[in-house]
Amino acid sequence: MEITIKLLAVAILIVLTAFFVASEFAIVKVRKTRMEARAAEGDKKAKKALKLINNLDYYLSACQLGITITALGLGWLGEPTLDVLLHPLIDQFNLPSGLTHTISFAIAFFIITFLHVVLGELAPKTIAIQKSEVITLLLARPLIWYSKMMYPLIFLLNGSANVLVRLFGLQTAKESDEVHSEDELRHILTQSYQKGEINRSEYTYVDRIFEFDNRTAKEIMIPRTEMEVLDINDSIKTIIREMRTNRYTRYPVVDDDKDHVLGIIHMKEFFYEDVEKQGSLEPFIRPALKVFENVPIHDLLVKMKKARTHMAVLMDEYGGTAGIVTVEDILEEIVGEIRDEFDHEEEREIKRLKNGHFLLEGKTSIQDINEFFDVNLDHNDIDTISGWIYTRDYDAREGTVITSDQLQFKVVDMEDGQIKKVEVWEAT
Known part of the structure; x- marks a missing residue:
């Protein structure tokens, strides 16, 4: 009867080891964003799981304590129990008592170690890594209960470890936030694409966003030499003829040359107003957003949104006009080339x-x-x-x-x- 109880205790210790190992690897591997999404939908298990993830340092210490206790328990109880069972079997070979004890101990030690490593650690670790979300949701509640019962001991051991870590000038796990560099994010993105988690378009868009902040307005501008402008000194008939020829929505308005941009005019003004009676473009000119040509396109987009304009005039270091940039030029850096019904004459670069x-x-x-x-x-x-x-x-x-x-x-x-x-x- 006593042997049966001890064997049952060994089995329980192996199961507990598996529980702590699986919990440790699962809460490290599981994606926080996935748990947040499920918690937002009202999943109570996900809310418990988030508690583990948000206090990772504490609960990893709880798992480590559990693994240590069960390992000590197996070492104290497992080998002697199996040795008692194996000793009578080996005695049948009539070997010297010292050799019999050594063989019995070696076999018992091997069996306990095998069961502990395979059933208690390796198998649970593999399952937890592959099914981290399922395991985390399943084991979150019992791990929280265990941590509450062992709080004083966990607090003492974890606090002592943190003091030791700080003595070496390092941050504790709670103090250091895990962040990914741009290269790491791109690697993750590439893996997700290769595994079929995201499609080609999604991969391309996100990859272009990484390049977005690295480019300046000068790199994407329509250069001064290719700017189509309206001269305020021209007649209204000449201006209307140029608009019909070029078919752009907006035009910079200049005074004699492109270095003197007065503002921007929108073609729709000519549909709602009798411009020929006005005799001048001046009443329809809107202020032009003028920025330095080397401004990052991200900052330029923010400025254009704030100014509620779709076109910006770029200035060079000498105060002259370098070119223009439209919102469409900026968006093409993310989504690729955008062509409308009037772009059929444009050639690909x-x-x-x-x-x-x-x-x-x-x-x-x-x-x-x-x-x-x-x-x-x-x-x-x-x-x-x-x-x-x-x-x-x-x-x-x-x-x-x-x-x-x-x-x-x-x-x-x-x-x-x-x-x-x-x-x-x-x-x-």
């Missing part, structure tokens, strides 16, 4: 040719080229491929070929000294 080469617009940004071709062109103070070519050959003309480590670039079209088209292929 990077286009594949039939011979396997690529044709680039001269204004294509170096950063876009680096991402598309997976290269690392040096572009300090240079934003576009045309500028990059001029830094390699300031006398570049049609037919000029520039070779980088991995790519070759050939100027195929120029207009008034400006590089319009560049052909690209892999360097051999």
